[in-house]
Amino acid sequence: AQRVTQPEKLLSVFKGAPVELKCNYSYSGSPELFWYVQYSRQRLQLLLRHISRESIKGFTADLNKGETSFHLKKPFAQEEDSAMYYCALSSGGTSYGKLTFGQGTILTVHP
Amino acid sequence: DTAVSQTPKYLVTQMGNDKSIKCEQNLGHDTMYWYKQDSKKFLKIMFSYNNKELIINETVPNRFSPKSPDKAHLNLHINSLELGDSAVYFCASSQWQGSYEQYFGPGTRLTVT
Numbered sequence: 001a002q003r004v005t006q007p008e009k010l011l012s013v014f015k016g017a018p019v020e021l022k023c024n025y026s027y028s029g030s031p032e033l034f035w036y037v038q039y040s041r042q043r044l045q046l047l048l049r050h051i052s053r054e055s056i057k058g059f060t061a062d063l064n065k066g067e068t069s070f071h072l073k074k075p076f077a078q079e080e081d082s083a084m085y086y087c088a089l090s091s092g093g094t095s096y097g098k099l100t101f102g103q104g105t106i107l108t109v110h111p
Numbered sequence: 112d113t114a115v116s117q118t119p120k121y122l123v124t125q126m127g128n129d130k131s132i133k134c135e136q137n138l139g140h141d142t143m144y145w146y147k148q149d150s151k152k153f154l155k156i157m158f159s160y161n162n163k164e165l166i167i168n169e170t171v172p173n174r175f176s177p178k179s180p181d182k183a184h185l186n187l188h189i190n191s192l193e194l195g196d197s198a199v200y201f202c203a204s205s206q207w208q209g210s211y212e213q214y215f216g217p218g219t220r221l222t223v224t
Contacts, residue, residue, distance in 0.1 A: 032211060043115075044154075044201065044215040086154060090211045097142065097208040098167050101154040 002027040004089050006102035013077050014110050021072040021105045023061075023087030032090040033063055033070040034099070039083045047072075047085070057081070077109045114138050115216040117202050123222045124192055131188045132219045134202030140214070141207045142166075143185035145177060148199040148218070160185055161208045189221075197223045 003026040013019045025031060035047040048056045050063040050070060061072045070087060087102040115136045124130050136143060144167075145157040159167035163179045174190045189196060202216040 034211060043217055044203075046212045049211065084152065097159065097161075097205070097211070098156055099211065099213065100156070104152045104154065106152075 002031070002089050002091050002100045004087050004100050004102035006085075006087055006105050008105050009103065010106050010108070012108045012110060015079055016076050019074050019077040019081070019107065019109070021085050021087075021107065023070045023072065023102055025068050025070065025087075025089050027068075027089055027091060029091060031063075033061070034088045034090065035059070035061055035070075035072050036086040036088055036101070037083050038086070039080075044086070077107075079109045079111055082107055082109045115202055115204055115214050117200075117216040117219050119219060120217065121220050121222075123224065125224055126192055126194060128192050129188070129190045130192060130221070131186055132200055132202075132221070134185045134187070134216055136183055136202075136204040136214070138204055138206075138214060139183075140204040141182055142205045142210070143179065143182070144203040144205075144213065145185065145187050146201040146203065146215075148201060150198070154201070158185075158187075159208075166208060192223045194223050197221055 005024045033050040037047040038044040059074045063070050084104050086104045088099045118133045142161045144159045148154045157171050158177045160179045162182050176188045179185045199218045199220050201218045203213040205213045
C-alpha cells in the first residue's frame with residue numbers, strides 16, 4: 001500500500017530565508033508525486049508535479065527514488081507562501097487515479 | 112462561475128441523524144471525488160466516480176453512500192451520524208480518471224453533537 005509522510009506539521013521561517021518542506025513516500029511501483037497547496041480562505045489546488053519538472057512560484061521539487069523523497073524547496077521564502085502544503089502520491093493498478101495525501105505541513109513565513 | 116461547489120458550507124447536526132452534502136462541478140470533468148479531512152488536517156479519499164460509475168471505494172462505513180445522478184454531480188449521504196464523522200468533507204473533480212490535477216470544492220464542515 002502507498003503511504004506519504006510529511007514529518008513536519010508546522011514550519012516557520014523568516015522572509016527571504018530558504019525553505020524546505022519534507023515529503024517521503026512508500027510505494028512499490030513507479031510513483032507520480034505532487035504538491036498541493038491551500039492558501040488561507042482558498043481552495044486546495046495543485047502547485048506542481050514531478051513529471052513536469054517545472055518551477056512554480058519559485059518552488060521546485062525533485063523526485064529522489066533512492067531516498068523515496070519529494071521535498072519542496074524555495075530559496076527565498078515570501079510572506080505570501082504561508083499556507084498548508086500537502087504532498088500527494090498517485091498510484092496505478094486498481095486504484096488508478098487515486099491520490100494519497102500526506103498529513104500536510106503548515107508553512108508560516110514571518111516578515 | 113464557481114468550478115466545484117458544495118452545499119451546505121456548514122452543517123451542524125445531532126448524533127443519529129441522516130444528512131446529505133451536495134457537490135456540483137461545471138468544468139465538464141468526467142471524474143469526481145469525496146475526501147474527508149479530519150481534525151488533524153489529514154486528507155483521505157473516500158470515493159471516486161467516473162462518468163457516474165463508482166471506481167474507488169475506500170474503507171468507509173456503509174453509513175456513507177455516494178450518489179452520482181449525472182457526471183456533474185456527486186452527492187454524499189450519511190446515515191446515523193456519529194461523533195467521529197465530524198470533519199471537513201471536500202469534493203473534487205478531474206478531467207478524466209488518470210488526470211491527476213484535481214479541482215477542489217470549498218469544503219463542508221460537518222459537526223456532529
